[in-house]
Amino acid sequence: MTTIDREALRRKYREERDKRVRPEGKDQYVEPKGRFSHLLDDPYTPRVERDPVHDEVTVAVIGGGFGGVCTGAQLKIAGVDDVRIIEGGGDVGGAWYWNRYPGAMCDTAAMIYLPMLEETGYRPTMKYVPAIEIFEHVRRIAKQYGLYDNALFSTEVTELVWDDTVARWIIRTNRGDEFRARFVAMGTGPLHRPKLPGIPGIETFAGPSFHTARWDYGITGGGPEEPMVHLAEQRVGIIGTGATAVQCIPPLGRDAKELFVFQRTPSSIDVRANHEIDPEWFATLEPGWQHEWLINFATLQTGGFADEDLVKDGWTDIAQRIRDRVIADIASATPDRPFDVDAFQRAYEESDDEKMTEIRARVDAIVEDPETADALKPWYRQLCKRPCFHDEYLQAYNRPNVHLVDTDGRGVDRIDETGVWVGDDHYELDLLIFASGFEVGTEYSRRSGYETVGRDGITLTERWANGAETLHGIHAHGFPNLFVIAISQAANLISNITSNLVDSGRTIAAVVRHAVDVDADEVEVTEAAEHAWVRMLEDNPRSFGGDPTCTPGYYNNEGHAIGRKERLGGSGYPEGPVAYFAYIDRWRTAGAFEGLEFRSR
Numbered sequence: 296m297t298t299i300d301r302e303a304l305r306r307k308y309r310e311e312r313d314k315r316v317r318p319e320g321k322d323q324y325v326e327p328k329g330r331f332s333h334l335l336d337d338p339y340t341p342r343v344e345r346d347p348v349h350d351e352v353t354v355a356v357i358g359g360g361f362g363g364v365c366t367g368a369q370l371k372i373a374g375v376d377d378v379r380i381i382e383g384g385g386d387v388g389g390a391w392y393w394n395r396y397p398g399a400m401c402d403t404a405a406m407i408y409l410p411m412l413e414e415t416g417y418r419p420t421m422k423y424v425p426a427i428e429i430f431e432h433v434r435r436i437a438k439q440y441g442l443y444d445n446a447l448f449s450t451e452v453t454e455l456v457w458d459d460t461v462a463r464w465i466i467r468t469n470r471g472d473e474f475r476a477r478f479v480a481m482g483t484g485p486l487h488r489p490k491l492p493g494i495p496g497i498e499t500f501a502g503p504s505f506h507t508a509r510w511d512y513g514i515t516g517g518g519p520e521e522p523m524v525h526l527a528e529q530r531v532g533i534i535g536t537g538a539t540a541v542q543c544i545p546p547l548g549r550d551a552k553e554l555f556v557f558q559r560t561p562s563s564i565d566v567r568a569n570h571e572i573d574p575e576w577f578a579t580l581e582p583g584w585q586h587e588w589l590i591n592f593a594t595l596q597t598g599g600f601a602d603e604d605l606v607k608d609g610w611t612d613i614a615q616r617i618r619d620r621v622i623a624d625i626a627s628a629t630p631d632r633p634f635d636v637d638a639f640q641r642a643y644e645e646s647d648d649e650k651m652t653e654i655r656a657r658v659d660a661i662v663e664d665p666e667t668a669d670a671l672k673p674w675y676r677q678l679c680k681r682p683c684f685h686d687e688y689l690q691a692y693n694r695p696n697v698h699l700v701d702t703d704g705r706g707v708d709r710i711d712e713t714g715v716w717v718g719d720d721h722y723e724l725d726l727l728i729f730a731s732g733f734e735v736g737t738e739y740s741r742r743s744g745y746e747t748v749g750r751d752g753i754t755l756t757e758r759w760a761n762g763a764e765t766l767h768g769i770h771a772h773g774f775p776n777l778f779v780i781a782i783s784q785a786a787n788l789i790s791n792i793t794s795n796l797v798d799s800g801r802t803i804a805a806v807v808r809h810a811v812d813v814d815a816d817e818v819e820v821t822e823a824a825e826h827a828w829v830r831m832l833e834d835n836p837r838s839f840g841g842d843p844t845c846t847p848g849y850y851n852n853e854g855h856a857i858g859r860k861e862r863l864g865g866s867g868y869p870e871g872p873v874a875y876f877a878y879i880d881r882w883r884t885a886g887a888f889e890g891l892e893f894r895s896r
Contacts, residue, residue: 297656299648311674312846314704315560316854323853324490324731327506330498334489334506339395340385342449347471352445353377354807355466355476357452360389361793362482362780364433365410366800368440373804375811379476380437380446381468383744387437387446389484391430394539395519396510397546399426402538402684403791404606406572406585407592410797411436413585418577423569423684427519447472455479456748457774462816462896464776478807478818481747482780482796488744492534492731496710504727507539514726515550523550531555532715532722534707535730536562538681543730545687548697555698555722557715559706560680560846563654563673565609567684589794590873596790597871609684610790613677616646647676661689670701679845732849749774762863766828766890767879769799770820776810778803784832786875787867798876805883806891815893824890833862835869 317323327334354370356363359382367378384392401408405419409432412419417435420428437443447468454467463475489506491497505511512518516525523546531551533540536558548554588605595601595611598618604611620642621634628634655672662668671689673680691697702717709716714724747755750773758764758773765771768784780803782788782795810818847854852861868875882889 297652299652301644301648304648307674308676308846309844311704312844312854315847317847319493320853320855321849323493325493327489327491331491331506334491334509336509337383337385337449338509338511339392340449342385345470348447348474349472351463351475351477352379353476353811354379354478354480355464355474356380356480356482357455357466358382358389358482358484358780359384359387359433359437359446359448360391360482360484361410361433362389362484362796362800363387363480364389364437364442365793365797366480366482366778366780366803367442368411368414368436369797369800369804370807371440371442373808375804375807376441378442378445380442381450381452381466382446382448383451385449386434387442388430388433389482391426391433393508394426394510395512396426396507396539396543397517397519397523398542398544398687399519399539400424400542401426401429402567402682403610404592404608407588407606407791408793410793413582415439418574419572421569421571423567425520452745454745454748455481457750457777459750462776478776478778478810480778480780480800480803483744484780488733489729490731490733491729492706494534494707494710499712500710500714500724500727501712502725502727504729507535507543507728507730508733517550523547526551526726528552529725530723531726531728532557532724533728533730534715535732536560537730537732538562538683539732540730541683541685541688543728544697545685545691547728548691548694551696553696553698555700555715555724557700557702557707557717558670559702559704560848561671561673562680562683563651563675563677564657564671564688565654565682565684566657567686569686589791590876592791593786593788593794593872593876596788597873599871599873609682613646613650616650617643620646644676647678650677651675658689661693663693667692667699670699675846678850680848680850747774747777749777760860762858762860764825764829764863766820766825767802767882769802770825770891772820772822772825775817775819778806782867783864784828784866785868785879786872787865788872795872798879802879802883806888809886809888810893813893814895816896817892817894819892819894820890821892828890829863831869832866833859 354375356367356378359380363380364387367380370378386392400423404422405424409419415435417432451469452466453469456465458465463477464479466476467473489508503514514525515523517523529551530553531547532555534557536556541562544556591601591605592611595604596614598614621639624638624642625634658668658671662671692699700717707715707717714722753773765784768781769778780796780799782792786795788795806818845851
């Protein structure tokens with residue numbers, strides 16, 4: 296076993312973090328405007344002109360990703376048939392409609408990431424499936440539950456206003472639509488609206504450029520699973536080395552004449568070990584298997600116990616290490632060295648130190664050039680940034696045409712007409728790609744693209760100025776008949792987002808079904824119930840990645856102070872996701888819907 300100098304390691308972590316903290320925090324990223332405004336357009340589906348819609352629906356679902364589609368499916372299962380999805384893209388899919396970059400795939404096992412597998416009778420082809428298969432699965436759910444029938448695609452909501460005189464939401468869009476909805480579910484999500492790095496001169500680059508979420512195969516040639524033949528004589532630069540870049544850099548390195556990867560912070564790259572799903576084995580799974588797998592994963596990933604690890608991935612590995620070390624520390628506790636909160640924190644840190652030491656050793660074992668290997672080593676705790684799992688990324692740097700440009704935490708200094716500057720070094724490029732992520736942690740209206748106006752003209756942005764306040768992450772006082780499809784202030788299981796979304800949709804469907812059954816015009820969380828839920832979250836904060844000592848990223852407010860707003864935005868049920876799923880199931884099946892008021896006029 297490798298001996299770890301923990302004090303030296305902590306010092307190294309602090310030094311590397313301090314290099315990367317930017318005074319502007321989240322403002323270092325900018326919205327795509329001006330020259331880059333087209334990055335908000337849809338390059339995949341031509342817009343078809345249609346007449347504006349002026350009608351009324353029972354439920355409008357804003358957003359056609361997994362959140363919106365699974366909520367729509369759950370409403371249909373509950374017998375609420377009048378459902379309309381409004382989606383800015385040309386089809387359902389959400390993040391998986393927009394993200395068509397080469398190499399794109401899920402980094403959570405498909406057996407738990409792809410929702411409603413039993414309901415649709417679908418078997419994933421691989422443990423980790425490519426983006427095209429994920430996109431087709433969203434479409435599969437939408438088709439099975441008739442969600443295409445009344446949908447509005449290539450349509451962006453511009454305003455959502457509560458009309459108290461008729462107890463309806465008025466929805467206006469960029470297509471001239473103005474229609475009413477008795478209920479609205481918002482599933483806009485944070486991973487569809489791209490952001491750009493605020494690098495001086497970014498708008499001056501004379502060559503073609505695009506964001507990974509709007510991949511332009513007209514420029515690169517090929518397709519998601521085909522060689523990008525137009526890059527054979529191209530010098531390509533990519534800015535960013537997060538989860539998206541980790542997946543698209545290997546195919547770029549394969550196809551480009553020269554690839555320059557501009558890195559500020561390296562990602563943690565663990566083993567993926569992808570493999571096919573055996574059809575004969577899959578056929579032996581008993582009814583209810585997916586729920587069993589979901590709970591098994593959530594249990595192990597959050598430090599619980601199970602007879603078997605069904606998923607067997609990097610998420611459950613680190614959690615089980617921590618759990619086993621805690622058990623050992625409890626067994627060896629003495630009066631002089633009792634097991635307490637400090638002992639638990641020590642167990643977590645020691646397990647994480649071992650894991651990250653292994654990950655850094657993996658870099659040395661794979662990357663041939665020692666200088667490149669050193670630059671690719673992550674110096675932070677594994678869960679400070681989104682962990683990545685890949686078996687081709689590190690190997691890509693062994694190609695002679697792939698060049699890592701490590702900026703030692705500073706990032707790119709500036710961009711000019713012909714390329715990128717890092718310090719005094721200039722890199723001439725033919726194509727520039729931004730792998731700079733999405734709007735995460737910004738104001739809800741900025742992420743969604745519209746404002747929500749509730750009772751008495753109060754906007755959701757105003758209401759949540761000091762932090763989101765909800766019941767179950769779904770209901771907000773002052774916004775009757777409105778439901779938010781989200782993960783925070785509920786299970787907050789960030790390692791498997793879709794598990795949260797399906798459960799949220801199930802809860803929303805139960806509430807809407809009850810409101811229809813009792814002929815309620817309005818359903819709204821009481822102020823007292825909302826305050827009690829928020830107070831519980833604040834008194835028992837369970838904020839994922841809220842450690843300000845972590846290397847900067849969207850998990851920890853870019854390394855800046857974590858205030859009330861950030862804590863509430865990353866909070867979850869104090870007893871963990873498994874306990875939350877059990878709690879909310881009891882809440883919705885009891886039929887009382889405690890904390891909500893159902894009002895008839």
